[in-house]
Amino acid sequence: MVIRISIEFKKQCKEDISSLKYGTLHIKEDNKDITESDDLKDFKITSSCYVNDKFIGTTVAKKITGNILNDGQHNLENKNIQVKTGTNVNGNIEYQSLDTYIIPKPNSDEVSQKTQFTGYDYMIKFDISYVDRVTYPIRMDDYLEELCKQVGVVLGNKTFLNNDYMILGNPFTNNESCKTVLSNICQLALGFAVFEEEKLYIKNLDINGAPLETIDGNNYMDFSSNNVFGPVNSFKIQMNSEVDGEESVREETGVTDENRCQISISDNYFLNSQEQRELVIDKMFNAIKGLTYLPVKVNYYGYPWLKLGDKIKVLDNNDKEYITYVMEHIFEYNGSYNGTVESKALTKTQSTYHSTQNIKKWKRQTELKVDKINGKITQLTQETTKHEEKIAK
Numbered sequence: 497m498v499i500r501i502s503i504e505f506k507k508q509c510k511e512d513i514s515s516l517k518y519g520t521l522h523i524k525e526d527n528k529d530i531t532e533s534d535d536l537k538d539f540k541i542t543s544s545c546y547v548n549d550k551f552i553g554t555t556v557a558k559k560i561t562g563n564i565l566n567d568g569q570h571n572l573e574n575k576n577i578q579v580k581t582g583t584n585v586n587g588n589i590e591y592q593s594l595d596t597y598i599i600p601k602p603n604s605d606e607v608s609q610k611t612q613f614t615g616y617d618y619m620i621k622f623d624i625s626y627v628d629r630v631t632y633p634i635r636m637d638d639y640l641e642e643l644c645k646q647v648g649v650v651l652g653n654k655t656f657l658n659n660d661y662m663i664l665g666n667p668f669t670n671n672e673s674c675k676t677v678l679s680n681i682c683q684l685a686l687g688f689a690v691f692e693e694e695k696l697y698i699k700n701l702d703i704n705g706a707p708l709e710t711i712d713g714n715n716y717m718d719f720s721s722n723n724v725f726g727p728v729n730s731f732k733i734q735m736n737s738e739v740d741g742e743e744s745v746r747e748e749t750g751v752t753d754e755n756r757c758q759i760s761i762s763d764n765y766f767l768n769s770q771e772q773r774e775l776v777i778d779k780m781f782n783a784i785k786g787l788t789y790l791p792v793k794v795n796y797y798g799y800p801w802l803k804l805g806d807k808i809k810v811l812d813n814n815d816k817e818y819i820t821y822v823m824e825h826i827f828e829y830n831g832s833y834n835g836t837v838e839s840k841a842l843t844k845t846q847s848t849y850h851s852t853q854n855i856k857k858w859k860r861q862t863e864l865k866v867d868k869i870n871g872k873i874t875q876l877t878q879e880t881t882k883h884e885e886k887i888a889k
Contacts (some may be wrong), residue, residue: 560613616692717797718793718794748785790818
């Protein structure tokens, strides 16, 4: 997952802003390049791990938009486009990969006749209905690997929090999407899903490690900040969030209503009983407690290698240091580099993202009963549009 680029490459990106930066769109199916020296004008890549101001359990596809000079000779429609950018290092062009994107077929004008294009990374492959085809019980990492095979992608790393969690049976029996399944796995791992080099990873915020990059006043135009979020001192897992008593909580000693900073997981499909919640809550609390960062927004130039989740240090004009994370990143190329990094302010009771099948029309209430001997899960579901009513069985 670590992208290896030279120190000189970073220096050129940040300091030599007057020289041309190189860009390439490689059409994999045609083995064809569109570069800055011919028809590539510009592109913008937008990535985020936010959904409704939540970052745990999210599965957001990176988006690319751009412009090319095109009189019909470039057909991007339904193609896989590898994107990279680079700079001259000691007489040679060193490139940085910016991942692969699918340019979907539009509803109207043909992409091949347009100068503008839009694409998404491989996360969009999870937008299909999930089909249960595993044998239970099964480890979570093996389950995720099988999910990736079902949608046609490669799992980059099987090492993540709770990767050894044993799934006893299939809880996804209501025509959920593969993205909903992935979201619930990410919740259990206290992370979010990202694609890098066409491989899926679950990424976590590094609480105890050193910052990977420093952005100071020499390389940004604007810098703004908010109040510090954290440190996290409370963690809650709850099922059927409107029902009292169906929750497990861990807190540091001495936490009060005034100083509580809580991360919570709601309605996770796997953690459907008190017993299942107690199996994982201590490990999850220990992994998330102490999370602290300064919400910032920085408009920079010269950092094409920044990735979602990277821990960074930002210096203000007085060289005061702030620690934060890349939670939203907009990178723009037009012969030079500029972009925006943002980590938004969160509430002191931060919930995780919960993916539903159709959040606008349906509210889904599920009661699960686990048969531990046979590893079966029985499910009772009621769908309503305006009112919810508890079902007893």
